Amino acid sequence: MLKTLSLAALVLTIFPSLLYVTGVLTLDTVKWIALVGTLVWFAATPLWMGRTLEPDADQVKI
Amino acid sequence: MAEEQSNNKGEFEREPVPDSALKGPSKFWGMYAGEHAAGTEFMIGPLFLGAGASLQDLVLGLLLGNVLAVLTWRYLVTPIAMAKRMTLYYQLERIAGGSLTKFYNLINGLLFCFLAGAMVTVSASAVGIPFDITYTVPTETFGFGEMSFTILVVIVGVVMAVIAAAGYETVARVANVAAPWMIAIFAACGLISLGQMEVNSFSALTEGNFWNDAIAFVQEREGPQDFSFWQIVVFAWLCNGAMHFGMADLSIFRFARNASSGWAPAIGMFLGHYMAWIAAALLLAAQIKLSQDHTANPGALAWGALGWTGILCVVIAGWTTANPTIYRAGLAFQGILPKQSRVTMTLLAGAVATLAGAFPNLSAQLLGFVGTYGTVLGPMGAVIFVDYHLMKRFSLVDEYAVRTSSTCNLAVLIAWLLPVSVGLYLIFWQGVFAAFLVIPCWIACGILYLVLSKVTQQALPVTST
Numbered sequence: 001m002l003k004t005l006s007l008a009a010l011v012l013t014i015f016p017s018l019l020y021v022t023g024v025l026t027l028d029t030v031k032w033i034a035l036v037g038t039l040v041w042f043a044a045t046p047l048w049m050g051r052t053l054e055p056d057a058d059q060v061k062i
Numbered sequence: 063m064a065e066e067q068s069n070n071k072g073e074f075e076r077e078p079v080p081d082s083a084l085k086g087p088s089k090f091w092g093m094y095a096g097e098h099a100a101g102t103e104f105m106i107g108p109l110f111l112g113a114g115a116s117l118q119d120l121v122l123g124l125l126l127g128n129v130l131a132v133l134t135w136r137y138l139v140t141p142i143a144m145a146k147r148m149t150l151y152y153q154l155e156r157i158a159g160g161s162l163t164k165f166y167n168l169i170n171g172l173l174f175c176f177l178a179g180a181m182v183t184v185s186a187s188a189v190g191i192p193f194d195i196t197y198t199v200p201t202e203t204f205g206f207g208e209m210s211f212t213i214l215v216v217i218v219g220v221v222m223a224v225i226a227a228a229g230y231e232t233v234a235r236v237a238n239v240a241a242p243w244m245i246a247i248f249a250a251c252g253l254i255s256l257g258q259m260e261v262n263s264f265s266a267l268t269e270g271n272f273w274n275d276a277i278a279f280v281q282e283r284e285g286p287q288d289f290s291f292w293q294i295v296v297f298a299w300l301c302n303g304a305m306h307f308g309m310a311d312l313s314i315f316r317f318a319r320n321a322s323s324g325w326a327p328a329i330g331m332f333l334g335h336y337m338a339w340i341a342a343a344l345l346l347a348a349q350i351k352l353s354q355d356h357t358a359n360p361g362a363l364a365w366g367a368l369g370w371t372g373i374l375c376v377v378i379a380g381w382t383t384a385n386p387t388i389y390r391a392g393l394a395f396q397g398i399l400p401k402q403s404r405v406t407m408t409l410l411a412g413a414v415a416t417l418a419g420a421f422p423n424l425s426a427q428l429l430g431f432v433g434t435y436g437t438v439l440g441p442m443g444a445v446i447f448v449d450y451h452l453m454k455r456f457s458l459v460d461e462y463a464v465r466t467s468s469t470c471n472l473a474v475l476i477a478w479l480l481p482v483s484v485g486l487y488l489i490f491w492q493g494v495f496a497a498f499l500v501i502p503c504w505i506a507c508g509i510l511y512l513v514l515s516k517v518t519q520q521a522l523p524v525t526s527t
Contacts, residue, residue: 013371014246017253021262027254031369034250038371041243049239 005044012037074316078147084319090326093314096241097327098302098334099248101181101380104360105428106301107342112280112358113289113429117273123291124339127298128331134299134306135315138443140324142450143315150312154442157449158474159463164397166442166478170304171394173435175411178222178387179418180425185380186211186218188361188373196359199422207422215420222381223412226388227405237382245333247368247375252341254367255348276347280356293495297429298335300500303436307504309443358426388412430489433496437485440500444508445474458515473518477510 016033019025025033074083110120146153155163183197190196195214197207206212225233256262259272266272281287305311306327315323345363350356352366360380364372392408399407418424424431453460463471481503488494 010242010246013243014250014253017250017257021253021257023262027258030250030254031371034247034368034371038243038247038374042239045239045243046235 002044002048006041006048009037009040009044012040074147075149076152079316083317085317085323086319087323087326090314090318090323091329094326094328094330095333096238096245097330099241099245099330099338099379100334101184101360101376101383102177102428102432103248103334103338104184104342104364104376104379105180105358105425106432107339107344108346108358108360108363109426109429110289110294110339111273111276111343111346112284112287112356114277114281114287115289115294116277117270119289119291119294120340120343123294124298124336127295128328128335130295130299131302131306131331131335132325132328135311135327136321136324138447139306139309139311140315140318140321142309142446143312144318144321145450146312147316148312149316150309150442150446153309153312153446153449156461156464157445158442158471159469161469162463162471162475166439167394168398170439171391171411172414173438174387174391174394175414176418176424176431177435178384178391178411178415179421180428180431181380181384181387182215182219182222182415182419183422183425184360185222185377185384186215186361186419187359188364188376188380189218190214191361191365191373196357196362197422198357199426201423203423203427204421205423206420211422212420216416219412219416219419222384223388223409223416225381226385226392226412227408230386230389233382233385236378237385240378240382244375244379245338247371248333248338248341251364251367251372251375252337252344255341255344258348258367259344259351272347272351276350276356279350279354283356293497296495296500297433297497300436300440300497301335301432303433303497303500303504304439307443307500308436308440309446310439312446384415388415391415430496433498433500434486434489436500437489437496437503438482441478441481441503441507444504445477445511448508448511452512453515456512456516458512458519462515462519471518473511473514477507477514480510481506 013034016025016030020027020030074080115123148156151163151167154166158166187197190211193214195208195210197211200207256267256272261267261272300307311327318324342360342363345367346356346358349363349366360376361373364376366372368375388411389408391411391414392404395407395411396402396404449460459465462468462473484506485499485503488499489496
């Protein structure tokens with residue numbers, strides 16, 4: 001359930017931008033939907049992801 | 063508490079990873095999927111456009127460069143990692159000696175401070191947007207931006223340093239959670255930028271007029287510049303030179319059960335150093351078309367595409383990159399001054415990073431810095447390569463420092479510093495593109511290490527481990 005919610009949130013952040021390119025949505029609408037997707041992602045995902053740290057958690061990434 | 067947590071994580075740091083702790087390929091694909099979509103991507107992408115790279119060169123050059131990077135991870139790093147199953151630092155200590163490894167770590171830490179400084183600049187650029195604080199890049203390398211931006215950099219830098227001093231675990235967990243979302247945001251930013259430039263057909267995309275117009279705009283103001291196909295290839299290949307040629311990722315692949323795990327960096331490369339770089343470059347192209355402004359301000363670029371979500375992405379990307387960077391630099395400083403606490407040293411590293419972040423021109427030179435970073439750190443990987451593959455074939459002793467209880471293997475010191483000094487001279491005094499020097503320095507270091515070992519090992523008594 002939580003994973004599905006996270007997946008839906010991720011779709012909300014990226015799919016509307018496709019609709020913007022094709023002229024279906026306005027940019028303001030895309031921004032609001034992406035913000036909602038972001039809030040849902042950060043509310044749902046920590047509940048099931050990232051319990052254990054990987055061995056490179058303290059490594060520097062470029 | 064944070065210190066205790068950090069130490070608990072450092073399992074098998076001074077011993078080979080046992081079979082019971084090995085991981086299958088899927089773990090590595092999952093791990094690398096979130097790698098390399100970091101704050102640096104927001105800076106590097108627009109710099110390609112600013113440097114005058116053509117769209118075709120960028121698309122094909124990044125493709126080839128990233129393939130070469132993945133091959134390097136697979137065939138250079140993974141075999142040694144699986145044979146020895148030790149971290150880079152423990153292997154270096156056994157070959158080069160403890161004191162030399164600490165010195166290498168210090169240099170690493172200092173370079174990390176500049177990288178973290180660029181991330182402080184990136185995050186501050188986003189934090190400043192709601193307060194209408196932006197920055198212009200001064201002409202001098204060590205010139206400050208506007209006073210309001212400098213103050214903001216100090217505030218952001220202090221917050222980052224304090225959080226890093228508390229440990230890396232909390233931020234690493236945020237980075238874990240944020241990684242898939244950040245990748246989606248990068249992709250969304252790229253798509254929206256295309257929409258803003260009215261590139262809504264395949265033919266408009268392949269014609270690339272939107273890109274050519276943006277380059278023409280930049281060059282009209284900054285003068286003609288060229289960033290060739292091979293520069294793109296070599297940069298994409300070697301921007302992570304410290305991780306593959308330099309063998310830093312031995313620490314990751316020592317856990318690999320199968321050699322096929324060595325292909326896993328492909329997912330990080332093609333999401334972060336392909337899609338994300340191109341998407342970030344498109345942000346600048348769109349900004350140029352919409353507002354005739356070619357300032358590569360990551361915060362402003364992301365705000366223009368996705369508003370508050372874009373701002374949040376830049377802040378989190380910068381923060382989650384800067385945090386482990388400052389943390390690792392603090393550890394490196396503590397290695398030199400062991401009587402000082404890790405917290406004090408992390409705050410010192412944070413202060414250096416904040417100072418670096420106050421000079422916006424440093425982050426604008428990230429393409430050169432990343433190449434320099436690989437040129438300085440990469441050659442140590444040649445020492446490990448030669449020690450593993452060639453020492454016994456030439457009747458020499460491998461892991462010489464641990465066998466002779468030496469704290470500084472002179473052969474390694476000279477073999478590392480000599481080519482790196484020449485490389486730095488060519489970069490800073492002769493203007494050679496930094497990434498071009500990673501492989502020559504790596505090869506020179508490996509050859510020198512072999513030759514110097516032949517000379518020095520004859521003079522020293524060898525004891526068993």
